[in-house]
Amino acid sequence: MIRTWWTNxxxxxxxxxxxxxxxxxLLATIVVGGVLLAAGAAGLAWTxxxxxCTGCHEMRDNVYAEFKGSIHDLNRSGVRAVCADCHVPREPxxxxxxxxKASLEVWGHLTGKINTKEKFDSHRYQLAKNVWTAMIRNDxxxxxxxxxxxxxxxxxxxxxxxxxxxxxRAENVTCIMxxxxxxxxEPDGPGPQELKIAK
Amino acid sequence: MKVTSLLLGICGVLAWSLAPAQxxxxxxxxxxxxxxxxxxxxxxxxxxxxxxxxxxxxKYKGKPDAEAALMKHLTTNPKIxxxxxxELHDSPKTKNEAEIRNLIQYILSR
Numbered sequence: 622m623i624r625t626w627w628t629n630x631x632x633x634x635x636x637x638x639x640x641x642x643x644x645x646x647l648l649a650t651i652v653v654g655g656v657l658l659a660a661g662a663a664g665l666a667w668t669x670x671x672x673x674c675t676g677c678h679e680m681r682d683n684v685y686a687e688f689k690g691s692i693h694d695l696n697r698s699g700v701r702a703v704c705a706d707c708h709v710p711r712e713p714x715x716x717x718x719x720x721x722k723a724s725l726e727v728w729g730h731l732t733g734k735i736n737t738k739e740k741f742d743s744h745r746y747q748l749a750k751n752v753w754t755a756m757i758r759n760d761x762x763x764x765x766x767x768x769x770x771x772x773x774x775x776x777x778x779x780x781x782x783x784x785x786x787x788x789x790r791a792e793n794v795t796c797i798m799x800x801x802x803x804x805x806x807e808p809d810g811p812g813p814q815e816l817k818i819a820k
Numbered sequence: 821m822k823v824t825s826l827l828l829g830i831c832g833v834l835a836w837s838l839a840p841a842q843x844x845x846x847x848x849x850x851x852x853x854x855x856x857x858x859x860x861x862x863x864x865x866x867x868x869x870x871x872x873x874x875x876x877x878x879k880y881k882g883k884p885d886a887e888a889a890l891m892k893h894l895t896t897n898p899k900i901x902x903x904x905x906x907e908l909h910d911s912p913k914t915k916n917e918a919e920i921r922n923l924i925q926y927i928l929s930r
Contacts, residue, residue, distance in 0.1 A: 691854070781860075781907060785869065788903065799868060802859065806850070812866020 668720065669705035677730055680704075683741045687805045694804070700767075707763050707804070708752070746808040753797055753813040758820060761796035768796070795820070849926030852919055856912040861902075864930060869902055873930040880928060890924045 634642060667673055675681040685704075688694050693702040710716050735741040735748075756763065775783045789799065798813045853859055861870035871879075880886035892898075897908045912920050 690851070781902075784903075784905070784907075785860075799860075801866070802863065803854075807859075807864045807866070809865050812863055812868070814867045 665716070665720070668723075669709055671703040671705075674704040679730060679735050679741065683735075683738070684805050691804045702767060706766065710759075710762065711766055745806070746810045749801075749805070749808045750810075750816065753801060753816065754818050756797040757795055757813060757816075757818045760820060764796040764800070793820075844925045844929055845922050846926060848919065849923045852912055852914060852923050853926075856914075857910060858912070858923075870900075873927045877928050877930045886928055887921070887924055890927065891920065894920060894924065 630642060630646070631637075631639070637645075675685045688704075693707070695701075709719050729735060733740075735744050773786070775786070778786065785799070788794070801807065801813055853862075861868055862876075863872050865872050865874045876890075880889065883889075893909065895911055897911055899906050900909045901907075912923055914920060
């Protein structure tokens with residue numbers, strides 16, 4: 622197929638040398654590929670913005686409304702973590718995989734699975750459990766994107782926090798096991814420590 | 821006349837005592853709990869270092885001194901044991917007694 626295409630191309634441009642034609646094709650491929658790649662990356666980056674995440678009322682009226690004013694939204698230092706910071710991996714392949722999974726959630730939007738406060742609350746536990754399970758399995762990877770263990774100074778922590786973190790390290794307990802329900806309302810039911818999910 | 825006044829008085833006291841407690845401002849209570857760091861050790865229903873609010877509500881269910889006991893616990897920094905070690909329990913980050921009472925009612929109503 623490529624050979625036929627190449628032959629056709631040579632017949633159309635009989636004055637061009639083989640090298641010139643080859644260079645032209647290579648350049649066109651690089652330009653088109655670059656444009657497609659840039660457009661894809663820009664599109665992907667757009668799906669990680671707060672505006673995109675809160676574009677549907679299910680997120681805006683529930684989880685985003687709860688996030689507002691939380692420590693990850695409003696704090697003394699002004700460092701803010703929005704939806705994607707906690708719920709989307711930064712690495713390209715895991716990010717794409719998360720996007721594929723998220724695209725399935727569009728079906729839930731179209732079928733109105735959580736389109737009222739009551740429906741959202743009835744699914745709240747399962748939704749939270751899905752996030753807790755993912756975070757236990759990836760060792761709270763998204764927390765650790767910002768909260769680096771090596772940069773956590775125990776001297777600057779309260780005595781209680783120091784003791785809890787030392788215990789967590791000794792028992793290989795991951796962030797989400799204790800730090801859940803921070804940005805969103807805690808659902809009614811067993812928490813991450815009671816779910817017995819293997820890492 | 822005196823009997824009528826007495827009956828009205830008794831009815832008034834009865835109505836006051838049977839009236840439901842002041843409704844809880846859930847959002848304000850949750851915000852105070854988070855601001856004060858309560859949720860670092862206590863969850864609404866899940867397991868953490870400290871008892872969940874549901875466990876506390878069950879412990880004090882039907883006890884007339886529940887609010888007073890929790891008020892003392894929350895405002896006097898009593899010694900508590902965590903993992904066998906003694907430490908001081910923190911107080912809510914507010915000086916407003918009504919806000920603390922709202923938090924207590926929130927806990928007791930879980």
